[in-house]
Amino acid sequence: DAGVIQSPRHEVTEMGQEVTLRCKPISGHNSLFWYRQTMMRGLELLIYFNNNVPIDDSGMPEDRFSAKMPNASFSTLKIQPSEPRDSAVYFCASSNRDWGPEAFFGQGTRLTVV
Amino acid sequence: AQSVSQHNHHVILSEAASLELGCNYSYGGTVNLFWYVQYPGQHLQLLLKYFSGDPLVKGIKGFEAEFIKSKFSFNLRKPSVQWSDTAEYFCAVNAAGGSYIPTFGRGTSLIVHP
Numbered sequence: 312d313a314g315v316i317q318s319p320r321h322e323v324t325e326m327g328q329e330v331t332l333r334c335k336p337i338s339g340h341n342s343l344f345w346y347r348q349t350m351m352r353g354l355e356l357l358i359y360f361n362n363n364v365p366i367d368d369s370g371m372p373e374d375r376f377s378a379k380m381p382n383a384s385f386s387t388l389k390i391q392p393s394e395p396r397d398s399a400v401y402f403c404a405s406s407n408r409d410w411g412p413e414a415f416f417g418q419g420t421r422l423t424v425v
Numbered sequence: 426a427q428s429v430s431q432h433n434h435h436v437i438l439s440e441a442a443s444l445e446l447g448c449n450y451s452y453g454g455t456v457n458l459f460w461y462v463q464y465p466g467q468h469l470q471l472l473l474k475y476f477s478g479d480p481l482v483k484g485i486k487g488f489e490a491e492f493i494k495s496k497f498s499f500n501l502r503k504p505s506v507q508w509s510d511t512a513e514y515f516c517a518v519n520a521a522g523g524s525y526i527p528t529f530g531r532g533t534s535l536i537v538h539p
Contacts, residue, residue, distance in 0.1 A: 342524075353532055354532075356527075359524065359526050367524070367526065402468065404469075406525060411474075412457035412476045412521065413471050414527050
């Protein structure tokens with residue numbers, strides 16, 4: 312398996328623009344997590360999906376952030392409009408508790424908003 | 426909800442020195458415990474995990490960790506570090522029997538001098 316695949320790896324955008332981050336979980340995994348990593352806050356859980364349904368989105372910082380999972384093999388995290396303080400590395404992770412308790416992480420998307 | 430505390434934020438060692446990174450968690454129920462490693466510019470990779478059985482678990486690259494339930498601890502150890510172990514180390518916990526959402530500590534930055 313190719314692992315969790317995220318795109319793009321790097322994104323530089325101007326303040327106010329819409330940004331869409333993409334994630335393909337490991338095939339067969341039914342849980343998907345979006346995390347944000349910054350120096351100040353470390354790794355923060357943004358949202359958790361189980362069987363494509365958002366279960367916990369309490370970590371989504373503002374209404375500017377939204378996430379979808381239209382099917383078991385694809386998820387998006389959208390920021391509209393983007394702000395400089397959104398600059399961070401965004402990680403997607405997936406798991407299947409029937410296979411083991413651990414989550415597997417993608418390579419991350421480094422977002423820079425100027 | 427669970428939480429994780431990593432006491433050492435920055436550790437600097439010389440090659441061949443022994444390593445121990447502290448991790449304590451807070452949760453009243455049964456947990457699964459993990460250590461992840463993040464090499465510079467890369468994603469999080471699983472070093473080792475504990476979910477049942479022998480509380481002393483061995484992972485990749487010579488790392489091991491011991492789960493001490495009475496102390497709510499899961500410290501990471503390596504008898505002799507190498508320059509290539511320079512990385513960020515994250516302790517994580519999820520609730521066994523729950524949603525399996527990983528909660529991460531703030532991380533420990535390890536620098537190994539050759």
